[in-house]
Amino acid sequence: MRHACPVIGLLPCRWRGPMAPTSFWRLWILLSLLATAFVALVACGPGDDDDDDSAYYEAAAATQAAAAREEPARETQAAAATEAPAQEAAAAAAETTDDGGDGAGDRMVSTAAIAQSRIIVHTAQMSLVVNDVARATADVRAIAARLGGWIVSSDQTARHSGSIAIRVPARSLNRAFSELESVASEVESLQVSSRDVTEEFVDSESRLKSLRATEQRLLSFLDKAETVEEALLVQEELSALQLQIESIQGRLNYLREVAAFSLIEVELKLAAVTIDVDAGPGASYRVGQPVRFQASFTAPPGVDEYSFEWDFGDGSRARGRGSVLTPDGTRVTATVTHSYSSDLDSPYIVTLQLTGAGEGGRAEGTDSLLIEIKRVPAIEVFAGDPRTVEEGDSSKYAASFTRPSELWDYEYQWDWGDGSPSTIGNPEEGATRVEVSHRFSDYRPRPYEVTFTVSAMSDAGRVSSSQSFTVTVTEGEDLVVGGWNLDSTARGAVYALSAVGRVVLTVLIWLGIFVLPIGAVILIVAYPVRRAWPRVSAFFSKAFSGNGPRPPRPRARFRPRGAPVPFLARQGAPPPPPEPADAGDESAIGEPEAGSPDTGDTAGSDDEPETRP
Incomplete structure (x- = not known):
């Protein structure tokens, strides 16, 4: 009975037992063919890739050449x-390929084609x-x-x-x-x-x-x-x-x-116009001394923006912008300060490069100067320690300094710091100490700063050295009697009286400004009110009295004929209220007496009271 082979599943087998010799050889041949085909494919792969790459680059070169022909x-x-080297290499590679036709020539053609593209x-x-x-x-x-x-x-x-x-x-x-x-x-x-x-x-x-x-x-x-x-x-x-x-x-x-x-x-860029620049004269300076550089020049018309650069010759540079017009028509650059730390490379060549621009075009100018740096001995100065003096007293001040032999023409200066003129002089030949007197006439809470300066000439110019110290000025002593300081007591009394006077004057001013006008207004308003008050009071009494029974009127007090008129009656004031009647007096209740205003009896008698309007 035929069935599928358990090994490859395609070839038929005649039995399930051991494989027959004929089937074995048939399977072995098939597997060998498959392995050979796989090896051949792997071996041919790189060669095909090279051919594809060569063809690709050649196609790229052809595409670029076609584009060039389309647009002359x-x-x-x-x-x-x-350039030509790549083209010559390609031509040489082509000749080699035509002559020999070997594999090396093919590789050269491919490389040249790639380089040419x-x-x-x-x-x-x-x-x-x-x-x-x-x-x-x-x-x-x-x-x-x-x-x-x-x-x-x-x-x-x-x-x-x-x-x-x-x-x-x-x-x-x-x-x-x-x-x-x-x-x-x-x-x-x-x-x-x-x-x-x-x-x-x-x-x-x-x-x-x-x-x-x-x-x-x-x-x-x-x-x-x-x-x-x-x-x-x-x-x-x-x-x-x-x-x-x-x-x-x-x-x-x-x-x-x-x-x-x-x-x-x-x-x-427009060709620059030449500027005549003057960087200044050369000079000698000492090591560490600040050197100021400033250049002057004549500006061409239409050029107003300037920039400059200084090369100090020691490897350092400084740049700046702008210039200032002087009264004489020239321009000067901003001042630049530089200090030289060594004199080994002295003299130094300092160069200035000036550039200008504006509506008139560009302008350029350059100039240089020579700076000589020398090592000069320094002057050591000692002016003393801080001190305290009394105002108005004349005190002596002494200072000392060194005198190097390389220096000459010594000069000293005392700056007292109180606004008084400085004390200037020349020390004696060989002297290293200076002593002067000065009086501080005004007391001040903070101390004065006094500066002592010594200067001398050298090969690099004038050198100087200075030192400062403080002077505290105290107030002078006052007259004391019996343990009392009269001066300070008098000053205190004057200060106290002055303070009291200021307070009183301030109060009076306030009264004059505010109180007096307000009081005058009150008086002006109160006088008419006082005159009209009786009428106003009577009006309101009638208005709010109502229709009920009137309260009993007090009995009028009669003044005998010839009796003196009271003071208030003479002044127009109403008479004082009468004394209350006795409880048993029935005539005083409900019935007014004859001659009263309610009865209408206005006939006077000798006993009726005297009234005034």
Whole structure:
């Protein structure tokens, strides 16, 4: 009975027991053939890759050459960037291949083809000094047109400067440099940079090839779409893919363009006008002494912005900007201070470089001077320690100093710090001590600062040294009698009286300003009120009395005829209220007496009271 073989599962076997000799040899031959085919495929793989790479680079070179033939005016310069060596190597490799035809020749052809297809982007920057910026700009434009290039950008915002950028064929780059140099009176700088974009170009082409293949497959899927949903889905993917293709294609076109035409950025500067600069005379100074540098110059018309740089000759520099116009019409730079720490390299050559710019163009000037540095012995000064004196007393002050033999013409100066003139003099020959007297006439809470200075002449000029100390001035003693300090007591009394007087004067002023006017107003208002008060009171009494029974009126007090009139009655004041009547007097309750105002009896008698309006 036949069944599938348990070893390979395809060949039929006649039994389940031990394998037959014929089947064994058949299986062995099949496995040998499969192993041989696998080894052959592995061995041929690298060779095929080399052929594919060679063909790929050759195809890239052919593509670039085709692009150059399509645009004669912008012929590609990627191959020309490698110049003749690569072309000669390619030609030699081709001859070797034709003669020998061996494997080494094939490898040389592949290497030469790769070197010849390199894509190099050249960029240059030039700085030119010209006599006329506008004319130089026009000449640069003409050079670009003559070489088959064009203008990228142009800028001329000032009469004394400008810039222009052009592109010229890469094969004519050296010729462009020569013609641009002929336009300028001086070439300040020339920088050329190269960038190899071959890797980016090859990678972009590979991606583009893959994307185009994917595009063809998507187009075939679009043709086979059976529903609208399928067609829309394929169309969406196709649109995104085409955007990538267009982006990569644009990048490839740009790389071809920048490799074929090199960029040259030209900066144009107007030739500078010479400035007559005076950096000052040379001089001698001692080590560590500050040296002041200031230059004067005559400014050309139209130039008002200046910058300067000092080179002090010891490796240090100082830069600054600006200048000041003096009354005589010249300009001076800002003052710069520098100290030399050593005299080993003396004398030092100090150089000034001055640069100006403005509507009138550029201006430059330079000058130098010689500075000699000498090591001069120092003068040691000791003026004493802080002291205390009494105001108005004359005190003596002494100071000492050293006298190096290399110095002469000694001079000393006392600055007392109280506003009085300084004490200046010359010490005696060989003397190292100075003593003077001074009186501090005014007391002050804080001490005075006294400075003693000694100066002398040297080969490097006048040198000096100084020291300061403080003097505390106290108040003088007052007259004391019986343990009382009359002076201080009198001063205290005067101070106290002055304080009291100030307080009293202040109170009077306030009274005069506020209290008196207010009192006058109160008096003016109170007098009419006082006169009208009885009438107002009576009016309100009647208005609020009501219709009820009136209270009993007090009995009028009668004055006998001939009796003196009371003082208040004479002044018009109402008489005092009458005394209350007795409880048993019924006539005083409810019935007014004769002659009262309620009865209407106005006839007078000798006993009725005297009233005045």
